[in-house]
Amino acid sequence: MIRRDVIIIGAGAAGLFCAAQAGARDRDVEVLDHAKKVGRKILMSGGGRCNFTNMYTSPENFLCDNPHFCKSALSRYTQWDFISLVAEHGIAYHEKTLGQLFCDDSAKDIVDLLLNECNKAGVTITTRCEILKVEKIESGYSLSTSNGDYECESLVIATGGLSMPKLGATPFGYKIAQQFGLNVLATRAALVPFTLHDKDKEALAELSGIAVDVYASCNDTTFKEAMLFTHRGLSGPAMLQISSYWEAGDTLSINMLPNEDALSFINSARSETPDVLLATCLTKVFPKRMVQCFIEYQGWRNVPIKQLSHSECEALANVLENWQVKPNGTEGYRTAEVTIGGVDTNELSSKTMMAKNVEGLYFIGEVVDVTGWLGGFNFQWAWSSGWAAGQVV
Structure with a gap:
């Protein structure tokens, strides 16, 4: 049995960023992912150069059943905060059009940034780990996985939507939400031909x-x-x-x-x-x-x-x-960049991303019913929602 303060399921943009934030607060954090390597969607985004944010990010650039939900996270961790972090890591970038920022070199620079931040914060990352069962226990949560059993105080679901199943997308996050009684809004492919x-x-x-x-x-x-x-x-x-x-x-x-x-x-x-x-x-x-x-x-x-x-x-x-x-x-989820719908934001705290009625259970990133426009906005939601949860888990 492995005991952690925080377990994050999903080693994508939101999950890794949240892990780094929580780890920086001296929380014992482990990220679990079923894929062979982390950040696969990041690596292929923006034609391989990762459109990592947008200079003009505002709540108006997002679709959500509750249009006010994203305001808190976006205002507390802004595009300028992430741009500063990119600069701090010495990553060269450029504006393409309409405020879209891309790496000069490769999307791998953003994955490396996230891994370096996680490493600096003492985060453990485990890949090829299938989650078999999740249960609520008195001290938090127990997880049965293909790598053994875990317990944690806080559980963060950062498993993304249904877009691009060839990169490992599954409905896992929605199933966990439903298991714990949260409403999940109907999903459909978005940013799609x-x-x-x-x-x-x-x-x-x-x-x-x-x-x-x-x-x-x-x-x-x-x-x-x-x-x-x-x-x-x-x-x-x-x-x-x-x-x-x-x-x-x-x-x-x-x-x-x-x-x-x-x-x-x-x-x-x-x-x-x-x-x-x-x-x-x-x-x-x-x-x-x-x-x-x-x-x-x-x-x-x-x-x-x-x-x-x-x-x-x-x-x-x-x-x-x-x-x-x-x-x-x-063309459906096969080529869609994002998924509209997902975990109902009325079920979550806009400040912490925690389920209002399920102590210690958090949802961040694309699994939540917040969908950005094309142009770096969905990455910014990953950073902002990950940051918000990372301050409190």
Whole structure:
């Protein structure tokens, strides 16, 4: 029987950061994980460079059934606190766009930072450890594992969501929450590409690899970023972002001409270059391959632009700035970056992340119903929620 002050299940961003914080308070901490190595999701994030936070992090960048829940943790351990830690470890980084910070070299730098902080705080990390049973006992919790039995005073669940099962994602954290009577909100894949119905997919398949800047809107939310056509559907930052707000059956509104008024653009072309073909006109603002495909897909007449009627021009403009797309679905957890839903925040203390009705049981990171936008926000939630629990476990 191994006795610890704190056991953390999950050696990802939130779990390792929480462990380092608790260990720094002289708590005897052990992190258990079923994977062969720690931080696998960190290592592949941001194209291997880890978008570790965002300079513009605020509560507005998160989805949660209780939008106020994340405010406490985010305000007490901010993006600037983690940026300072990154600098302290001598990790070179850069801003890409919209406040997104990436390692210059490799995501391994962030994993090394976490492991160094854990090592400095005397944290024990055990991998290839399967949790077989968790029970509440008088002095805290008992765990039966493939590596033997444990007891601890505080138990932290940092097992993440269902995203990317090939990296080891499981519903373990939700099952523990339910075992102890906590409500778990329905989950779904988020920050995920869309798939299209066969007819649209076949018509647009030849555009795979083409990216254009768009406004993507759904359910009163809009993002302006790039949209990428794929052989299965639509991806790119704009689609990943809006996927968090989309639900099955919803229609997306896509403005493919975000920087100008579509009808004004067409009317200007009619007056300035009336004899130019529609295709030639549109290639001023879109890739040639995309223009040719959309002319066929939408049934537009590729004639000198002066020959288009006013109603044709209006219909054309409407598609350019209000293309209605009804996805077939998403690519699901297989490629989703995060999971929406999870442990109901109404069950947790926003200050400590402890279950209100279960002494000594904590939930941090993605397993909780707090989901950030694309761009480093989910890592910041891992740091902030891990820090909050780490101060008290």
